Amino acid sequence: MKPKIELLAPGGDIDAIKAAIIAGADAVYCGLDSFNARNRAANISFDELVGAIRLAHQYDCQIFLTLNIVILEHEFKSLVKLLNRLVNTTLDGVIVQDIGLLYVLREYFPTLDIHASTQLTTHNAGQIPFLKQLGASRVNLSRELNLREITALAKVGQQHDTLLEVFVHGSLCIAFSGLCYSTSASAGNSGNRGRCSQACREEYETTESGNNFPLNIKDNSAFFDLPALINAGVYSFKVEGRIKGANYVHTVIDSFRKQIDGYIETGELTQDGERLYKVFNRDFTNAFLRGDLNQSMFIDNPRDHSKHHAVEKFKASQGDAISVVQIFDAKQQLHADKQQINASVDEKIAHLSIDKIKLTLQFASEQGKPLTLTVITAQNDHLINADNATKTTVLTSQSPMQPSEKLSVDQETIEKRFKNIANANYELVALDTAALTDGLSIPYREVTQLKNDLLAYLNDGIATVPEVTLPKLEHYAKPSGQAPxxxxxxxxxxxxxxxxxxxxxxxxxxxxxxxxxxxxxxxxxxxxxxxxxxxxxxxxxxxxxxxxxxxxxxxxxxxxxxxxxxxxxxxxxxxxxxxxxxxxxxxxxxxxxxxxxxxxxxxxxxxxxxxxxxxxxxxxxxxxxxxxxxxxxxxxASRQCFFQQSVGCEKPRIDNGCMLSCDKSTSIKNLKGDSFAIDKQKAGYPSIYNQDxxxxxxxxxxxxxxxxxxxxxxxxxxxxxxxxxxxxxxxxxxxxxxxxxxxxxxxxxxxxxxxxxxxxxxxx
The missing domain is CATH 3.20.20.70 (Aldolase class I)
Known part of the structure; x- marks a missing residue:
C-alpha cells in the first residue's frame, strides 16, 4: 500500500497560496493580519481566507490557519470573535502555540482541528501525549531532531493517534523555536509574537575566527532524505516560506511534489533538486536531520545564494577557471531563468479566482403552500464545468402559508431577515420578493429556520455553530496577608x-x-x-x-x-x-x-x-x-555550536562529548556595539545572553x-x-x-x- 504523505506549503499571500495549490500541495498554511507568527508576511484578510479555502477544496487541498503566537489576556475577546467566524467556515485546521488557546479551542470550539506549532518545541516522547491531551491531532516537531529521534517519536505519535509534521525545506533558526528571545529582549520584537527581527542573520564585528555572520546557518533541505522520512513514519512534509513569494512557493512545491510522487511510484528519487537553487536560498544543509552538526552548516552570507551557486556550477562544468565575462553570463542566465519562473507562475495562477460566489434568493408564497426559497449560485471559477457553474436548490418552510390580518411575511420582513446573509463565500446580488403574496404568514420561527437552512446549505450542509461567549473568569486571591x-x-x-x-x-x-x-x-x-x-x-x-x-x-x-x-x-x-x-x-x-x-x-x-x-x-x-x-x-539556546564561528573550535563537528564536557565562554558584538555573552555550561546547550x-x-x-x-x-x-x-x-x-x-x-x-x-x- 502506498503511504499517505502530505506536502504542506507556505502561503504568505493569495498569490503564494494559489501557486502552492496549482503546484500540487496537499495543504497550505497561511495567516491573517493578526495572531500569527509571521507578521512580516503580507498575510490575508478573512474574506480572502474563505475564498482560498473554497479554491483549495476544488483541488483537494486543505487550508490551515496559523494562530501560532502567545496570547495576551486582553486579546481573547477579539480572538473569540474570530473563532466564532472560523467555526462557520470549512477551514481544515488551526496551528497553535499558546497552551491557553489550546484549552479554549478544545473546550469551546471542538469542531476546529488543532495542530501544535513548532513554537511548542516538541522533541521528546512525553510532549506528544501532553499535546494530545490538550486536543492536538498533529504535532510539528522541533527542526533540530535527527532521523533516529524522529523515528522514535513517530512511534509515540502512532500510539497516541497523533500525526507528525517535519520541516523539510526552507529557512532554519539557529535557536530552538519558541525559546528564542533575542529580539524580544534587545528590540522589543518577540519571536513568540511573530515579530522576530532575525538577530541570527545580523552582521557582527569580525570574530576571532574571521566571520561576520557567526549565527547565520544555511537553509534546511531534506530533498534527498524523503525516503528516510517516509520510512520513519512522518505524515506531513512541511515547507517553510511565508515571507517568500509565489515563484519561490511554486518552484519548491512543484519540485517536492515530483520528488515524492516519483519515489512512491518507482522507489527511486527522480529529481536532481537543481531548480531549488534558482529561487531564494542560503545554500542547503541536512545536518540536523543527519545528526551531523558540523561547521559546514554555517554560511557567512544571509542573502540569496542562487547567483553564487550558478557561478560555481558553471565553473564545475568548465573544469577550470572562468573569465569575468563568463561569470557575468552565468548570472545573466540565472536572471533570465528567474524571470521565466515568475512569468510561468503568473500565467498558471492567473485564472484562479477567490472571488465570492454570486448569490440570488427568490422567494414565493401562495396560500395553503409552504414559503419557498429558491437559491441560485453562480460560480466564477473558470475551471468549473459550465454546466455546473450555476446551481439551483429549493428550500421550503414546514407549515403552509395562511391568511393573517396582523402579521405578514412580506417583502419588508424577508429583506430584514435575509439581506445581510453572513457568509464570506457568497455575494448577495439579488433578493427577489416579487412572487410573495401579501397578507399571508407562517410562524416567525419557521422564517428563522429557513434562514438557518440557507446558511447550512451555503456552508456545505454544515449547520451554523452558535456564537460562543467565554464565561467570566474567577479571580482567586492568594491567602490574606501572606507576603511573597x-x-x-x-x-x-x-x-x-x-x-x-x-x-x-x-x-x-x-x-x-x-x-x-x-x-x-x-x-x-x-x-x-x-x-x-x-x-x-x-x-x-x-x-x-x-x-x-x-x-x-x-x-x-x-x-x-x-x-x-x-x-x-x-x-x-x-x-x-x-x-x-x-x-x-x-x-x-x-x-x-x-x-x-x-x-x-x-x-x-x-x-x-x-x-x-x-x-x-x-x-x-x-x-x-x-x-x-x-x-x-x-x-x-541552540543544538548547534556558537564557538565554531566566533572563537573557532578544533573539533569539526559536535558530539555528545561536547555537550557533556565543553564549558567555554566568549562574546560577540554587533555593529551597534552591543555585546552578547556566549556561554556553554558542562552538560548544557550553547546559549547566548544579553549584556544586562x-x-x-x-x-x-x-x-x-x-x-x-x-x-x-x-x-x-x-x-x-x-x-x-x-x-x-x-x-x-x-x-x-x-x-x-x-x-x-x-x-x-x-x-x-x-x-x-x-x-x-x-x-x-
Missing part, C-alpha cells in the same frame, strides 16, 4: 549549603544532557531533600529518558519543569509540579489548562510581558503565581498582592567574564526588600550595575 516568599535557583551542588542561610525554596537546575544511565543526580537529590528539582526546557532522546528516571526514582514532593514532557509524567506519577518561566505563560487560560488537565500547582509568569499585561491574569483557585525577578536574560541582567525590584511594590513568590537566579550561567555578586549578600538584600526595607533596592542596583527590566515596562 523568596526562592532561588542554583546549579552547583556546592550551593546546596545556601539552605543554611535562608528559609526560602531552593530549586536545583538539572542539566540538559547526561551520560547514558546517569544516576548521580538521583543520589544527590535524595541526599538533599530540601532541594526542588528544576527541569530544563529541552530534553531530547536519552537525555529525556535520564531526566524521567530522576523523576521516577526521586519522586520529589514538588518539581519545577520547563518541559511539558516531564509535566505529563509528573502528573501520571502524582508529583506536584510548577510550570517554569520558559513555558511562556502569558494569560489566565494557560493556568486554567495546566491545572485542570495536568493537576499543575502553580506557574511562573512570562518575563516577556509588562505590568499591565500581568495585572489582568486571573489566578485559579488553589494555584500559585510566581515570577523571576533576577536572572540572566537568555536570548537563544534582568533585575526587577519594581514588581514587588507593583504586584506583590498577585504573587506567592519571587525567584532569584544564582546559577552564574550567562555571566560571561563578569564577576557575579556574592550569593549570600544577594539573598539577604532580596529578603530585606521583600520584608519592606525599600533601601535594599538601591543596594541591589549597585550590586548588579548592568541590569534592565525593560520587558516588564514595555511588554509584548
Amino acid at each position: 516568599l523568596l526562592s532561588m535557583l542554583i546549579c552547583d551542588p556546592a550551593d546546596a549549603a545556601l539552605a543554611d542561610v535562608t528559609d526560602g525554596d531552593i530549586y536545583f537546575k538539572l542539566p540538559d544532557a547526561y551520560k547514558r544511565g546517569c544516576t548521580k543526580y538521583v543520589d544527590f537529590l535524595l541526599e538533599n531533600p530540601r532541594l526542588i528539582p528544576w527541569f530544563p526546557a529541552v530534553l531530547i532522546g536519552k537525555d529525556f529518558d535520564v531526566a524521567l528516571n530522576i523523576l521516577e526514582q526521586v519522586k520529589p514532593p514538588l518539581i519545577v519543569t520547563n518541559n511539558t514532557g516531564i509535566a505529563y509524567h509528573a502528573q501520571r506519577l502524582g508529583i506536584n509540579w510548577i510550570a517554569g518561566p520558559l513555558l511562556n505563560t502569558t494569560n489566565s487560560y494557560v493556568l486554567l489548562s495546566l491545572q485542570q488537565n495536568f493537576d499543575c500547582r502553580g506557574a511562573f509568569i512570562s518575563n516577556e510581558i509588562s505590568k499591565q499585561q500581568i495585572r489582568h491574569i486571573a489566578r485559579p483557585k488553589n494555584f500559585k503565581m510566581l515570577y523571576s525577578i533576577y536572572h540572566p536574560i537568555l536570548l537563544m 541582567q534582568f533585575l526587577n525590584t519594581e514588581i514587588i511594590d507593583d504586584l506583590s498582592d498577585l504573587f506567592d513568590g519571587f525567584m532569584i537566579d544564582l546559577t552564574d550561567i550567562g555571566a560571561g567574564d563578569r564577576q557575579s555578586p556574592d550569593k549570600i549578600t544577594l539573598i539577604k538584600q532580596f529578603e530585606a526588600l521583600l520584608s519592606g526595607q525599600s533601601e535594599a533596592s538601591q543596594v541591589l542596583a549597585n550590586l548588579v550595575p548592568e541590569s534592565t527590566y525593560q520587558q516588564y515596562q514595555n511588554g509584548l
Whole structure:
C-alpha cells in the first residue's frame, strides 16, 4: 500500500497560496493580519481566507490557519470573535502555540482541528501525549531532531493517534523555536509574537575566527532524505516560506511534489533538486536531520545564494577557471531563468479566482403552500464545468402559508431577515420578493429556520455553530496577608549549603544532557531533600529518558519543569509540579489548562510581558503565581555550536562529548556595539545572553498582592567574564526588600550595575 504523505506549503499571500495549490500541495498554511507568527508576511484578510479555502477544496487541498503566537489576556475577546467566524467556515485546521488557546479551542470550539506549532518545541516522547491531551491531532516537531529521534517519536505519535509534521525545506533558526528571545529582549520584537527581527542573520564585528555572520546557518533541505522520512513514519512534509513569494512557493512545491510522487511510484528519487537553487536560498544543509552538526552548516552570507551557486556550477562544468565575462553570463542566465519562473507562475495562477460566489434568493408564497426559497449560485471559477457553474436548490418552510390580518411575511420582513446573509463565500446580488403574496404568514420561527437552512446549505450542509461567549473568569486571591516568599535557583551542588542561610525554596537546575544511565543526580537529590528539582526546557532522546528516571526514582514532593514532557509524567506519577518561566505563560487560560488537565500547582509568569499585561491574569483557585525577578536574560539556546564561528573550535563537528564536557565562554558584538555573552555550561546547550541582567525590584511594590513568590537566579550561567555578586549578600538584600526595607533596592542596583527590566515596562 502506498503511504499517505502530505506536502504542506507556505502561503504568505493569495498569490503564494494559489501557486502552492496549482503546484500540487496537499495543504497550505497561511495567516491573517493578526495572531500569527509571521507578521512580516503580507498575510490575508478573512474574506480572502474563505475564498482560498473554497479554491483549495476544488483541488483537494486543505487550508490551515496559523494562530501560532502567545496570547495576551486582553486579546481573547477579539480572538473569540474570530473563532466564532472560523467555526462557520470549512477551514481544515488551526496551528497553535499558546497552551491557553489550546484549552479554549478544545473546550469551546471542538469542531476546529488543532495542530501544535513548532513554537511548542516538541522533541521528546512525553510532549506528544501532553499535546494530545490538550486536543492536538498533529504535532510539528522541533527542526533540530535527527532521523533516529524522529523515528522514535513517530512511534509515540502512532500510539497516541497523533500525526507528525517535519520541516523539510526552507529557512532554519539557529535557536530552538519558541525559546528564542533575542529580539524580544534587545528590540522589543518577540519571536513568540511573530515579530522576530532575525538577530541570527545580523552582521557582527569580525570574530576571532574571521566571520561576520557567526549565527547565520544555511537553509534546511531534506530533498534527498524523503525516503528516510517516509520510512520513519512522518505524515506531513512541511515547507517553510511565508515571507517568500509565489515563484519561490511554486518552484519548491512543484519540485517536492515530483520528488515524492516519483519515489512512491518507482522507489527511486527522480529529481536532481537543481531548480531549488534558482529561487531564494542560503545554500542547503541536512545536518540536523543527519545528526551531523558540523561547521559546514554555517554560511557567512544571509542573502540569496542562487547567483553564487550558478557561478560555481558553471565553473564545475568548465573544469577550470572562468573569465569575468563568463561569470557575468552565468548570472545573466540565472536572471533570465528567474524571470521565466515568475512569468510561468503568473500565467498558471492567473485564472484562479477567490472571488465570492454570486448569490440570488427568490422567494414565493401562495396560500395553503409552504414559503419557498429558491437559491441560485453562480460560480466564477473558470475551471468549473459550465454546466455546473450555476446551481439551483429549493428550500421550503414546514407549515403552509395562511391568511393573517396582523402579521405578514412580506417583502419588508424577508429583506430584514435575509439581506445581510453572513457568509464570506457568497455575494448577495439579488433578493427577489416579487412572487410573495401579501397578507399571508407562517410562524416567525419557521422564517428563522429557513434562514438557518440557507446558511447550512451555503456552508456545505454544515449547520451554523452558535456564537460562543467565554464565561467570566474567577479571580482567586492568594491567602490574606501572606507576603511573597523568596526562592532561588542554583546549579552547583556546592550551593546546596545556601539552605543554611535562608528559609526560602531552593530549586536545583538539572542539566540538559547526561551520560547514558546517569544516576548521580538521583543520589544527590535524595541526599538533599530540601532541594526542588528544576527541569530544563529541552530534553531530547536519552537525555529525556535520564531526566524521567530522576523523576521516577526521586519522586520529589514538588518539581519545577520547563518541559511539558516531564509535566505529563509528573502528573501520571502524582508529583506536584510548577510550570517554569520558559513555558511562556502569558494569560489566565494557560493556568486554567495546566491545572485542570495536568493537576499543575502553580506557574511562573512570562518575563516577556509588562505590568499591565500581568495585572489582568486571573489566578485559579488553589494555584500559585510566581515570577523571576533576577536572572540572566537568555536570548537563544541552540543544538548547534556558537564557538565554531566566533572563537573557532578544533573539533569539526559536535558530539555528545561536547555537550557533556565543553564549558567555554566568549562574546560577540554587533555593529551597534552591543555585546552578547556566549556561554556553554558542562552538560548544557550553547546559549547566548544579553549584556544586562534582568533585575526587577519594581514588581514587588507593583504586584506583590498577585504573587506567592519571587525567584532569584544564582546559577552564574550567562555571566560571561563578569564577576557575579556574592550569593549570600544577594539573598539577604532580596529578603530585606521583600520584608519592606525599600533601601535594599538601591543596594541591589549597585550590586548588579548592568541590569534592565525593560520587558516588564514595555511588554509584548
